[in-house]
Amino acid sequence: MNIKDIAKLSDVSISTVSRVINNSAKVSPEVRKRVEIVIKEMNYRPNSLARELQQKKTNTIGVLMSAEGLDLSSLSESINSIADVLKDNGFNIMLANTRFHHDQEFEFLNIFQEKRVDGVLYFASTFTDKHYDVFKNYPVPIVMIGQQYELLDIPYVIHDDFSAARAATNFLIEKGHKEIGIIGGPIEDEAVGVQRLRGFEAALNIHNIAKNDDYCEIGDFSLTSGYEAMKKIHLNCKLLPTAIFAVTDFMAIGAIRYLVEKGIKVPEQVSVIGFDDVGVSAFYNPPLTTIHSDKKAIGHLAATLLLQILNGQEVTTKKFIASYELVVRESVLDINNRIKS
Amino acid sequence: MNIKDIAKLSDVSISTVSRVINNSAKVSPEVRKRVEIVIKEMNYRPNSLARELQQKKTNTIGVLMSAEGLDLSSLSESINSIADVLKDNGFNIMLANTRFHHDQEFEFLNIFQEKRVDGVLYFASTFTDKHYDVFKNYPVPIVMIGQQYELLDIPYVIHDDFSAARAATNFLIEKGHKEIGIIGGPIEDEAVGVQRLRGFEAALNIHNIAKNDDYCEIGDFSLTSGYEAMKKIHLNCKLLPTAIFAVTDFMAIGAIRYLVEKGIKVPEQVSVIGFDDVGVSAFYNPPLTTIHSDKKAIGHLAATLLLQILNGQEVTTKKFIASYELVVRESVLDINNRIKS
DNA sequence: TTGTAGGCGTTATCAT
DNA sequence: ATGATAACGCCTACAA
Numbered sequence: 001m002n003i004k005d006i007a008k009l010s011d012v013s014i015s016t017v018s019r020v021i022n023n024s025a026k027v028s029p030e031v032r033k034r035v036e037i038v039i040k041e042m043n044y045r046p047n048s049l050a051r052e053l054q055q056k057k058t059n060t061i062g063v064l065m066s067a068e069g070l071d072l073s074s075l076s077e078s079i080n081s082i083a084d085v086l087k088d089n090g091f092n093i094m095l096a097n098t099r100f101h102h103d104q105e106f107e108f109l110n111i112f113q114e115k116r117v118d119g120v121l122y123f124a125s126t127f128t129d130k131h132y133d134v135f136k137n138y139p140v141p142i143v144m145i146g147q148q149y150e151l152l153d154i155p156y157v158i159h160d161d162f163s164a165a166r167a168a169t170n171f172l173i174e175k176g177h178k179e180i181g182i183i184g185g186p187i188e189d190e191a192v193g194v195q196r197l198r199g200f201e202a203a204l205n206i207h208n209i210a211k212n213d214d215y216c217e218i219g220d221f222s223l224t225s226g227y228e229a230m231k232k233i234h235l236n237c238k239l240l241p242t243a244i245f246a247v248t249d250f251m252a253i254g255a256i257r258y259l260v261e262k263g264i265k266v267p268e269q270v271s272v273i274g275f276d277d278v279g280v281s282a283f284y285n286p287p288l289t290t291i292h293s294d295k296k297a298i299g300h301l302a303a304t305l306l307l308q309i310l311n312g313q314e315v316t317t318k319k320f321i322a323s324y325e326l327v328v329r330e331s332v333l334d335i336n337n338r339i340k341s
Numbered sequence: 342m343n344i345k346d347i348a349k350l351s352d353v354s355i356s357t358v359s360r361v362i363n364n365s366a367k368v369s370p371e372v373r374k375r376v377e378i379v380i381k382e383m384n385y386r387p388n389s390l391a392r393e394l395q396q397k398k399t400n401t402i403g404v405l406m407s408a409e410g411l412d413l414s415s416l417s418e419s420i421n422s423i424a425d426v427l428k429d430n431g432f433n434i435m436l437a438n439t440r441f442h443h444d445q446e447f448e449f450l451n452i453f454q455e456k457r458v459d460g461v462l463y464f465a466s467t468f469t470d471k472h473y474d475v476f477k478n479y480p481v482p483i484v485m486i487g488q489q490y491e492l493l494d495i496p497y498v499i500h501d502d503f504s505a506a507r508a509a510t511n512f513l514i515e516k517g518h519k520e521i522g523i524i525g526g527p528i529e530d531e532a533v534g535v536q537r538l539r540g541f542e543a544a545l546n547i548h549n550i551a552k553n554d555d556y557c558e559i560g561d562f563s564l565t566s567g568y569e570a571m572k573k574i575h576l577n578c579k580l581l582p583t584a585i586f587a588v589t590d591f592m593a594i595g596a597i598r599y600l601v602e603k604g605i606k607v608p609e610q611v612s613v614i615g616f617d618d619v620g621v622s623a624f625y626n627p628p629l630t631t632i633h634s635d636k637k638a639i640g641h642l643a644a645t646l647l648l649q650i651l652n653g654q655e656v657t658t659k660k661f662i663a664s665y666e667l668v669v670r671e672s673v674l675d676i677n678n679r680i681k682s
Numbered sequence: 683t684t685g686t687a688g689g690c691g692t693t694a695t696c697a698t
Numbered sequence: 699a700t701g702a703t704a705a706c707g708c709c710t711a712c713a714a
Contacts, residue, residue: 002691013701018693026699043478048455049394050691054706058390080440092452095436099421111433114389137384223624250621257624280591283564283598285626343707354685359709369683391707395690 001044009042010035021046052116060092061306062112065123066100074276075123078145078299082121085303091118100220102126106134113139119306121145124156126188141309143302147191148319155309157302157320159293161191164324165199168273168291169245171326173207176336177243177271180204181215183229183251193218196247196275215241219251226254234262240270242335249274249281249290256284256331267333277327287329298322342385350383351376362387393457400432402647403453405446406464407439415590415617416464419486419640423462426644432459443467447475454480460647462486465497467529482650484643488532489660496650498643498661500634502532505665506540509586509614509632512667514548517677518584518612521545522556524570524592534559537588537616556582560592567595575603581611583676590615590622590631597625597672608674618668628670639663 003021007014012031019025020035027035038044052058063082067075083093094117096108102125112120119140124147135142135152144156172180182200185192204211214236219225226246234240246252252274256266266272266286274281277292301320309315344362348355353372360366361376368376379385393399404423408416424434435458437449443466453461460481465488476483476493485497513521523541526533545552555577560566567587575581587593593615597607607613607627615622618633642661650656 003693004691014692015694015701015703016699019700022693024693028699031699043480045451045454047394047457047691049390049399049457050706051693052706053388053390053394053691053708054693056706083438093436095434097424110386113386116388116390139384223620227624253621253624257626257628260626279564280594280621283568283594285598285601287598344709345707355708356686356710357684360684363709365709367683372683388707391690392709393690394692395707395709397690 226251510544567592
C-alpha cells in the first residue's frame, strides 16, 4: 500500500495525496476529504524511508551510551529528558547501548551513519585516538556528555566531577574523619575514574591528610564490585578507615552491604558517602549521603545544544557544566566529638 | 557521497561498487581493491534508507515498552537479552518508551509502521479495545510480552504471575504469618495489578485466612508509592500485619524504608516479600526475599519467536510461560515458634 | 567479470 | 487547485 495506490483509489494524482498528507499546499476540501477517507480505510502510513531518502533528513538523533541496563542508572534520567526535548521538536531517538563493550562504539557510530541520523548524542566513557579520528571525520554534529575532551571542536556537557568529589571528601573531613578510603572507578573512565579520584586527593592534600593505599580500591560500577572492593579494604588492614567515599552510589550500596553483613555498623563504625543520587539511595538503609547531580539538566542541555547546531545557530560556548549538590542523609556520622578510644 | 561518486572515483560502474559492498557477486581482485580503497578514503557508508527502501526490509525490530526509569530495571534485563538475540541475527532495535503514557503507544506503533520495522516486541501493560483494533490490522508480526490476551492470534510470553504471587504468599503463610497485607499494582495492569493480587487471594483462601482490607493498598511501581502505601496501612490499623507482600521489589523497598524510619524492625516486627528480584534487592538491608523471574529467558524467547515468524517458520504454540523461583533472603521472619504475646 | 536501466515510495519543481 | 516528472541512493535483473 503506497501513495500510488491511494492516488488511484481516490482518483487523484500522487502529488495531491502527498499534499494532503503533508498539508504542504492548498487542496480543495472535497478532494481532501476523499483522500483522507481512503487513507483511513486502507490504514495507510507513508513510508519514512522514501520520504527521508528524498528529503535527506531523518529527524532522528542517535544516542550512544555505555551502561548495563537502562535501570536506575544515572543515565536513564538524562535519557528521559533528552527524549522529551527531542520529541517536542519532532525528532526521534535511535538508542544504542554498548554495555561497556567500548569497541562496539564504532560499530554503532557506523550504523548511525548508515541510518543517516541527523546528529548524535554521545555519553562518553573512554576517549582514545581512534575516537579522535572517527569524530573528526564524522558527517553529522556530535554533542558529548560526561567527558571533557578539548582537542576536538565538539561541544560537551559535563558535571564538575573534580569539584563534586572534592566536596564530598571535604564533607567527610568536616565531620571529623581522617582515615578515609575510596572506592574508585576504572581509570579508563576519565570523568568517574580519574576526575573523582583527583578531587578526593585534592581534598586530602589541602587538609594534610595522607592517602592510605590500603584504603583505596577500584570497582567497575556494579553493586558487586562495591561489595568486593570493600571486602578488599577490610582484608588490607586490621583497622578500617572511619569513612569511605564511593564514586558511585551503586558501589556505595555494595560496600555498605558488605559492612552490614560483617556486623560492622554504618555509619556508627564506618561512614559511607556516594555519588550520583540514584533513585534507591534515598530509600536505602541507611539512606545514603551522596552527591546529587542534575541529570535532567544535563540531558536537556545536551539535546537543546544539538538542536541548535542542527538549526544552524552559532554555538559559541563549547563547554557546559551542570551543577551538583551535596545531599546529606544518614550514612555519614559526625565524629568530631567522639570520645577517643 | 554516494555509490555513484565512489563508482566515478574508482572508474567502475555503480553495480560493481554495489557488488564489493555486499559481496554479492564475483569481482576481480584488482577492481575490488581499487574500490575498497576509495571507499575507505572517502569514509563512505552506504545509505540504509535507500537500501532498505529498495529491499523492502529494514532489519529493524520495534520494541515498545512502558516504564519510568526506575521500573525499567525489571525490563532492562529482558531488553538486553533481546538486543543480544537480535544483534546476533543482524537486526537492529528501535526502542520506544511511553513512560506510562499509554495513549502514546499508538503513536509509537504508527511511527514503527512508518519506519517500516520488520516486527514488534510489545511489553504490554493495559489492553483495551483500541489495542485490539490496532493489532488486528498491524502490517507486521507482533510478539507480546508480559500480558496474556487470547482474543488475538498473536503469540505472547509471560511469567506466571498468578502462581508466583501465590507461591510468595504461601511462603509467608508457611512461615507462620496470618496477618498478611499486600501492596498491589494499578488494576489496569492485568499482569501485575490483577494476576498477582489474585494469586495472593488464592493463597489466603486455601488456608482459610481472611483478607483484611486495612492491610491492602495500591502503588504505582515507584519507590515512593511503596513508602506511601505502607504508611497508609500503618495509619489504617493500630495493629500492623506481621507480613506484607509487595508486588514489586521497588515498592517493597519503599515499604521497608517506611517501617525502618518509624523504628519498626524488618523482619522482626514486619516481614516483607517482594517480586522481580531487581539488582539492588540482594544488596538491600535487609536483603530482600522475593520472586526471581527469568527476565533474560523472557527476552530471549520473545525475540527468538519473532525471528522465527519473520523467517516464515510456522509457530504452533502461541503461549509461552517463563519460570520463576522464590529466592529466600532475610526480609521474612519465621514466626512459627514465636512465643505468643 | 562488468555495465545499463528500471524501480523502491516519496517530495519537489514545473506546468497546466 | 491539480497533475506529470525528475530526483533521492541503492539493488537487481538483464545484457554485454
